[in-house]
Amino acid sequence: MTAALSSTSTKRTLDLGPAVELVSKEEGHRQPLAPEFVSAEDFSPLEVAYDFGRVRREDIEAGPRNIWRYKKLLPVPSNVEEIPNTEPGCTRLVRADRLAKALGLKRVWVKDDTGNPTHSFKDRVVAVALAAAREFGFDTLACPSTGNLANAVAAAAARAGWQSVVLIPSSLERAKILTTAVYDGNLIAVDGNYDDVNRLATQLAAEHETWAFVNVNVRPYYSEGSKTLAFEVAEQLGWRLPEQIVVPIASGSQLTKVDKGFREFGKLGLVEETPYKVFGAQATGCSPVSTAFRNGHDVVQPVKPDTIARSLAIGNPADGPYVLDTVNRTGGAIEDVSDEEVVEGIRLLARTEGIFTETAGGVTVATAKKLIETGKLDPDAETVLLITGDGLKTLDAIEGQVGPKATVPPSVDAVRRALES
Amino acid sequence: MTAALSSTSTKRTLDLGPAVELVSKEEGHRQPLAPEFVSAEDFSPLEVAYDFGRVRREDIEAGPRNIWRYKKLLPVPSNVEEIPNTEPGCTRLVRADRLAKALGLKRVWVKDDTGNPTHSFKDRVVAVALAAAREFGFDTLACPSTGNLANAVAAAAARAGWQSVVLIPSSLERAKILTTAVYDGNLIAVDGNYDDVNRLATQLAAEHETWAFVNVNVRPYYSEGSKTLAFEVAEQLGWRLPEQIVVPIASGSQLTKVDKGFREFGKLGLVEETPYKVFGAQATGCSPVSTAFRNGHDVVQPVKPDTIARSLAIGNPADGPYVLDTVNRTGGAIEDVSDEEVVEGIRLLARTEGIFTETAGGVTVATAKKLIETGKLDPDAETVLLITGDGLKTLDAIEGQVGPKATVPPSVDAVRRALES
Numbered sequence: 055m056t057a058a059l060s061s062t063s064t065k066r067t068l069d070l071g072p073a074v075e076l077v078s079k080e081e082g083h084r085q086p087l088a089p090e091f092v093s094a095e096d097f098s099p100l101e102v103a104y105d106f107g108r109v110r111r112e113d114i115e116a117g118p119r120n121i122w123r124y125k126k127l128l129p130v131p132s133n134v135e136e137i138p139n140t141e142p143g144c145t146r147l148v149r150a151d152r153l154a155k156a157l158g159l160k161r162v163w164v165k166d167d168t169g170n171p172t173h174s175f176k177d178r179v180v181a182v183a184l185a186a187a188r189e190f191g192f193d194t195l196a197c198p199s200t201g202n203l204a205n206a207v208a209a210a211a212a213r214a215g216w217q218s219v220v221l222i223p224s225s226l227e228r229a230k231i232l233t234t235a236v237y238d239g240n241l242i243a244v245d246g247n248y249d250d251v252n253r254l255a256t257q258l259a260a261e262h263e264t265w266a267f268v269n270v271n272v273r274p275y276y277s278e279g280s281k282t283l284a285f286e287v288a289e290q291l292g293w294r295l296p297e298q299i300v301v302p303i304a305s306g307s308q309l310t311k312v313d314k315g316f317r318e319f320g321k322l323g324l325v326e327e328t329p330y331k332v333f334g335a336q337a338t339g340c341s342p343v344s345t346a347f348r349n350g351h352d353v354v355q356p357v358k359p360d361t362i363a364r365s366l367a368i369g370n371p372a373d374g375p376y377v378l379d380t381v382n383r384t385g386g387a388i389e390d391v392s393d394e395e396v397v398e399g400i401r402l403l404a405r406t407e408g409i410f411t412e413t414a415g416g417v418t419v420a421t422a423k424k425l426i427e428t429g430k431l432d433p434d435a436e437t438v439l440l441i442t443g444d445g446l447k448t449l450d451a452i453e454g455q456v457g458p459k460a461t462v463p464p465s466v467d468a469v470r471r472a473l474e475s
Numbered sequence: 476m477t478a479a480l481s482s483t484s485t486k487r488t489l490d491l492g493p494a495v496e497l498v499s500k501e502e503g504h505r506q507p508l509a510p511e512f513v514s515a516e517d518f519s520p521l522e523v524a525y526d527f528g529r530v531r532r533e534d535i536e537a538g539p540r541n542i543w544r545y546k547k548l549l550p551v552p553s554n555v556e557e558i559p560n561t562e563p564g565c566t567r568l569v570r571a572d573r574l575a576k577a578l579g580l581k582r583v584w585v586k587d588d589t590g591n592p593t594h595s596f597k598d599r600v601v602a603v604a605l606a607a608a609r610e611f612g613f614d615t616l617a618c619p620s621t622g623n624l625a626n627a628v629a630a631a632a633a634r635a636g637w638q639s640v641v642l643i644p645s646s647l648e649r650a651k652i653l654t655t656a657v658y659d660g661n662l663i664a665v666d667g668n669y670d671d672v673n674r675l676a677t678q679l680a681a682e683h684e685t686w687a688f689v690n691v692n693v694r695p696y697y698s699e700g701s702k703t704l705a706f707e708v709a710e711q712l713g714w715r716l717p718e719q720i721v722v723p724i725a726s727g728s729q730l731t732k733v734d735k736g737f738r739e740f741g742k743l744g745l746v747e748e749t750p751y752k753v754f755g756a757q758a759t760g761c762s763p764v765s766t767a768f769r770n771g772h773d774v775v776q777p778v779k780p781d782t783i784a785r786s787l788a789i790g791n792p793a794d795g796p797y798v799l800d801t802v803n804r805t806g807g808a809i810e811d812v813s814d815e816e817v818v819e820g821i822r823l824l825a826r827t828e829g830i831f832t833e834t835a836g837g838v839t840v841a842t843a844k845k846l847i848e849t850g851k852l853d854p855d856a857e858t859v860l861l862i863t864g865d866g867l868k869t870l871d872a873i874e875g876q877v878g879p880k881a882t883v884p885p886s887v888d889a890v891r892r893a894l895e896s
Contacts, residue, residue: 119540119565138570138573140829141567146562149559151559152559152634152636166592168592169591169592171567171587171590171829172829172831173594173867208829209825209829209830209831210829212825212826212829213573213829219894224882228874229870231879232870232873232874232877232878233831233866233867233870235873235878235879236821236825236831236866236873236877237826237831238825238877240894241878241879242879242880242882242883242890242893243879243881243883244882244883244885245882245883245884245885250885251885254885257887261887401657404630404633404657404659405633405658406633407633407634408561408630408633408634408658409630409634410593410630410654410657410658444867445657446594446654446865446867446868447867449650449654452653452657453649456659457653457656457662458643458652458662458663459663460663460664461645461663461665461666462665462666463665463666464665464666464667464671464674464675466682469642469663469679472661473640473661473663
């Protein structure tokens, strides 16, 4: 029994804002809001259902400059912005004309989520998970992770004054260990690979009633945080939807939630319900969803990941089938790119727009390029690229690829010769 | 002769917004706006003077969510926000109650400038320098640097489609080389120390009429960008000034410009002219301004830097005397802290607020702690700490200081034992 389900007299009313119940994705079984993630009826993932009431642009515009401006569309308490949190979101949407020209596209926007508190979109989902977890009575924020999620969970817990338990494979690079350990939570290195760590997390979630594993037992709430990427893009475009959007695929959750966000904005009348296409991006070394799309399948065959895009390296993506649904429904496509193309994608974005993304962003840029070359992305349609993480965290990817133009003695002539060469 | 001073028929009218002339800091000699940085009359630094006219809160609030909302207070063209730029600024100001409690302060705000495009405040000053440099007819953005400035210049030039020339000591760490080289400008490694590189930059600035060295020939414009830190703090506090602010000191420019920003807001009636105190923070290993303050001097004796806070390691700070003026005028103080205290400052901010800062931020936090202990900072007064750079760039500082709590086999019992130990 979790703390949330406790029936003691101290139990207070659950306030998750507009969220009213959980619904199973396959057969639509409904159940009360709780820290659960799989339907006991049809064993499919549970998703949050809402009763939004009326939401107006003015209400959103008058809100804080972070994801809580959209709190009336998220499973979070009504006073969420008043409780200490990392205040993620409202990152830059930049018009990328130089990238557009290089790609042969008419108009491109880059949603640069490296501006978040720990420099990836994970701050969004973790903030929503923490807010919901607090309502359910948890007191510890936890996750298995190899990178961005570990940073986001440890930072969010520190800011909130919560305990954290972050599980990582003991073989993780020193830099990634440092950037999590600095927040002084309970960082536990596990002798094993990421699959071992993940399995351990599921066991621990079942045994510790006060631990909210953001991507396990509170996953339905956590994943809703990705909708804020869509909300921001639409608001930043001047309250309208783009025609095309390219989204990287790891578990696939983000892609489906971006679509959900656009649809919710449309249904609520916050934007006109203009058509848009959702495109998915994977690294060839971990491309189960792209492969399924190419073969016209509606299920996804798991793979063993082997790519430098480690933040996307989920071989058995939980939301794979729903990604295929979304992409097919909107008329988009999915492609995958080699590790060499990923690095070229990183470098292309850096040299054209001054934005240094991690490998996942390289996947997005390189996939956009491939989708244009194969005629799947319309070069005349307005396109948004989601850049969800920071290059500072994956320096290995460009090691040996970039460097100084020259090394010279300290003289004006030497610099001149170096520049002319 | 620089391009700016060319008298060909293609010369257009200079539009630097409200900027009207340059004034020498010592004797107030006035001269026309130009890419110059030292007065030929009294050899003191030149500063931008303005004719602001009327500036209203509503105009600012209706502006873009970046530093250009303050364009009517900066030496930039009237249409600056329409020209591709990195769009820095509007970073988080977070109420830091847990840090306040740890420090024994009543109310603390952290201005977290790690959210900028290349994760330091340098994006602000470089954006202003680039905007002014374009007006003067330059076509290449340049700087000598060992870190944050190199990143900011290379990224800003890439985004604008400009050439860049970034000079670094060849001994620089591989990570700092990569994070600049990725933007694909002209990164030149110079065999020599930072002083050699700096000298070379001054020589090159004199010889290349189309190169804008942001911190040399366009320095008066560049340095104005730091005012936006003050503008944002005041606006984010709800259009009022804080009572105390702690600012790290490298050249000292930022501290004097934060003060200038507060005064401009006050004079323009954008905020009430309430009293505030400006405090300066240095690392003991490079503390010439702190030493001068302690000894009651009004000049600053140069030192040879030896500290892990390398982004503050300027042994002969150009604005040192003006820092002393500002701190004395406002009733503040300056302190310095050991490298050990810097690391503890980094860790304190991370564990209380989930913000991972570079060594300069550690200097700010540790100095605030020391200023409280010595009774110079009023614990009951509202205090702002400027956190101007990102911990991801100075991982060496915490290497060996933080790490996993334990390394365990993949079992629930092992995790439990690790957490109980």
